Amino acid sequence: MPELPEVETVRAQLSSKIRGKKIKSAQKFHPRTMNPRTEHNLDAVIGAQIIEVRRRGKYMWFELNRPFALVAHLGMSGQFYVQPVKDPRQKHLRGLFELKTATSSPISLRFLDQRTFGWLSVEQLHDGIPTSALHIAPDQFDSRFNAQAVIENYRRRRIQIKTALLNQEIMSGVGNIYADEALWKAKIKPTKLTNKLSEKELQKILAATKAVMSAALKAGGTSFDTQYRNVNGESGYFERRLRVYGRDGLACVRCRTKIKKIAFANRHSHFCPKCQR
Ligand SMILES: [Zn+2]
Incomplete structure (x- = not known):
């Protein structure tokens, strides 16, 4: 099961690869891809720009130029890949986002999850924290940690x-x-x-x-x-x-x-x- 160091490694890599890019399309491929507590449909993120990738504990979210964020939890086996749009779709592909950039050809952000305990959701931010992560305390690397x-x-x-x-x-x-x-x-x-x-x-x-x-x-x-x-x-x-x-x-x-x-x-x-x- 991914713990903080693994989620933080993924977050930092995603940030360097997709920060600033615009979401051109969003698709889901499994009935459990979206957390039932999502506050918006996945479609709501289409057209939004990814400002930053953030994390609290094991909750990760894509901050958008919107009042809501695309939230992701890796669960037991969730993974993110950034790869060419044309690459074949993997067997455990649960979510697929086409991202466009001003200068280079589009790339895809892929959410894979074999055991389907991971999820995506679209949630409002409250003081910068999405609804589902509000009960999570800061971790030891957070400036708000006491x-x-x-x-x-x-x-x-x-x-x-x-x-x-x-x-x-x-x-x-x-x-x-x-x-x-x-x-x-x-x-x-x-x-x-x-x-x-x-x-x-x-x-x-x-x-x-x-x-x-x-x-x-x-x-x-x-x-x-x-x-x-x-x-x-x-x-x-x-x-x-x-x-x-x-x-x-x-x-x-x-x-x-x-x-x-x-x-x-x-x-x-x-x-x-x-x-x-
Ligand atoms: Zn010993």
């Missing part, structure tokens, strides 16, 4: 630290993989309750989530499965640097104890039973 408020929020609760890190309404951007990596780095057990953590420990955890995601961003994201490809069809390289995620049964690189995998929600947590307390 670390102290997040720490205080965690300390008021009595939930597992991993559950807290994944709650996108307190702090966004941290998903399953980077939560495991950050908690390993901070030497904190994923099941530890937030009210039992000191302010210092929480500061250490937030420093770890930011460090892990920054490293992944630099590597162009993690291609934890074959679904994730950036806009150029390349996979990220960060998986080579994962220290704990997916390493169950292997030796912890810090203390050589076997990494453990336990059930967490409908997924798993990976941790070192010796150095994470």
Whole structure:
């Protein structure tokens, strides 16, 4: 599942490739392409100019010269490609936009999604944020992020630290993989309750989530499965640097104890039973 570093990698690449271009046509090819909560039909974006590509947590949107934006969520397997209009249509093509430029020949923006948990929508902006992303808190790379408020929020609760890190309404951007990596780095057990953590420990955890995601961003994201490809069809390289995620049964690189995998929600947590307390 794409997490913040992957979505940010896609956003930055899309921005450099399509910013300033005008949407000439918009088509959808699957009944689930559009989120049922869309506020306008997809046709509303035709004729609009793409001002910028923005993101909050894992929500991405194309800011237009309109009061509404084209919003996209990659879900489990969503991908965007920018390629020549004449290229054959891919099997999992869900959305197709023809973009025109003043100087070069038209190009196509394509939304592909094999597992169809991703979606598009056209939504009003409220202070620059689309309706569906209003409940999402800023991430650690956002100028509006307030670390102290997040720490205080965690300390008021009595939930597992991993559950807290994944709650996108307190702090966004941290998903399953980077939560495991950050908690390993901070030497904190994923099941530890937030009210039992000191302010210092929480500061250490937030420093770890930011460090892990920054490293992944630099590597162009993690291609934890074959679904994730950036806009150029390349996979990220960060998986080579994962220290704990997916390493169950292997030796912890810090203390050589076997990494453990336990059930967490409908997924798993990976941790070192010796150095994470
Ligand atoms: Zn260890």
